[in-house]
Amino acid sequence: MPVRIQRYIAILSVVLFAAKMLAWWLTHSVTVLTDALEGIVNMVAGFLGLYSVVLAARPRDTDHPYGHGKVEFISAGIEGTLIIIAGGVIVYEGVHNLFIPHTLQHLNIGLAIVSAAGLINYLAGSYAVKQGQKLNSMVITSAGAHLLTDAYSTIAVIVGVSIILLTNNQWPWLDAVVALFFAIITIRTGYKVLRRSISGMMDEMDLGTLKKVIEVLQQHRHPEWIDLHNLRVIQYGSLMHIDAHLTLPWYHKVADADKEIHELEALMRSHLSDQVELFIHIDGCMPYQCKLCAVPDCPVRQEPLQAQLQWDINNVWTDAKHGKGS
Template sequence: MINYLVKKFIDDYDDYKNQRVRQAYGTLCSILSIICNIILVIFKITIGLFVHSVAIQADALNNLSDVGSNLASLFGFKLANKHPDNDHPYGHGRYEYIAGMIIAFLILVVGIQSLKESVVKIFVPEKVTFSIVAVIILVVSIFIKLWMYYFNHQIGNKIDSSSLKAAGQDSLNDVVTTFATLVALLLTLITDLPVDGIIGTIVSIIVILAGINVFKDTINPLLGLAPDKALIDSIEHFIMSYEKPLGIHDLMMHDYGPGRMFMTLHVEVDSREDIMKIHEEIDDIERAIQEKYHIHTTIHYDPVDIHNPQLLALKQQVLEIVQHINENYSIHDFRMVPGKNHTNLIFDVLIPANDQISHQILKNMISAQVKQINDEYHCVIEIDHAFV
């Protein structure tokens, strides 16, 4: 059914990398979710009041919070697609992440309120009236939520939308909570224990945990989440498939919302090559990355001497020294500049982002071991932290 709706309401539905098409997908999913959740709220509130079940009412309130979440997602897609302006030259793509935070907040509010009411029902229970109509409504609700999970999850992955993925996960959580509510209703037939309040409490805790997870998923991109390793490996392999690049370093990626990625990196090239030919190929690589990965890319090229045997041998020795200290370290931009009294070895050392070693201590360790090769070598070292 979702494929039929996509083909009916979305033009150029196969071009989901296009921002206009992406917004259409998000709008369709959000509207479908709003309609489904409103139907579920009406039925569950009615049945919950009729049978005096706090668990069913808690489940209905959870669906009501989902309506707010879907509205936030709907407006998030709309605002995210606004054209860049003078104050926001990188666009408004992060509105989608903000929408995700609103979803998380609403889930948490409803979960905490529901938890409070459910705990009260444990100590001051009310008689729950069993109803076969309520059972039918809850079973239908489970199937509706499974369908909502399917289309939100499927399209969320297709267009790489954190808010739709969150909506899909929330729907899957609702399947669990609604099933628990159904169990509570059935248990009222065989026990006088306050199972309604107990299961209502469990449902509320699941809702709260879901809200926390959604919050984490949306706050990470705003804080600056490291890019996916598979994506970086693919980009590096793609760049190295060209003729001129000899190596890559100082790669940084900035996320301003889905479809609004910016990347900078350095590419090492042969210092004896024609600079105009190098420049032409670098331009080709930047354009190709934009077309293939939809990432705005700026490449700085570093000329390196690959024809000096002494330099290459010395670079390998220094690399072995650095990796003996930590196998995850690497070096780049290695140069040798002879002077009157000593020879400068100028290079950068790349260390992992979470490495907390003192830069000065690391420089001293490397310099001391390099001097054992030749006392006339003087190291000029720059320490870089990896951003990928």
């Protein structure tokens, strides 16, 4: 599914790039050129994204024991860099045409072509973002967000060209001003994509995902799940890795612990993603944790239950059992 979606995005980027270049060739408008340059980035990113999605889908091997999913972050990083470069080119062209304006031509035809391309970008981008979030694919989500940004930029291009058209090109400098405005938007978009890519490569904690994992665990908590700590959530492409230390009653047999782990895994798959991998370290409970333990009729309880520890983002990531000294 991700490969097919990204393939369509790549093919579409070529068609729209050709259309926008035609519009620029007809109009000689630097504002339209900004849209065309965005099309170059879309095209390169589309095929680069296609390669990364294909590579990310490969199973793990001896050289890549965690799979190939991180290539999606590299792809997104290159895409962000290309977007920033495109913004720089737009700035150069905009400043040049601000001081040396030129006559625009065939604005009616160019406006029609750009409008059609913008509508297609919006529809394709909305679909890609929705599917990318559903499939946990950063490449498809980033590609969709880029297409949407391109579509929003096109709206401003349409407004700018329309104003120039209505004023009969009496203000030739307006074309350059509109282009410089788009350059700021383009560079800002590139920075966001690049920033997210670096965050993924550095395994930066995704607070939103971590909070969601904790919320699901807390809402569906078993009495036997006495404590949870050292929780880590890492995204490798569409695969989510969850590492944690789970405290169970010390007298549980291996089969009992295995049953709890499988139920925990099923819980994560049903509420988060069907592509979840759990690395759970089992700890046996300690006497000082009796006051946190909600196991009914515990045969070895040494202290009555005071209150379960409510898991939250501030206490589950620490690498220490809870209850001691409290």
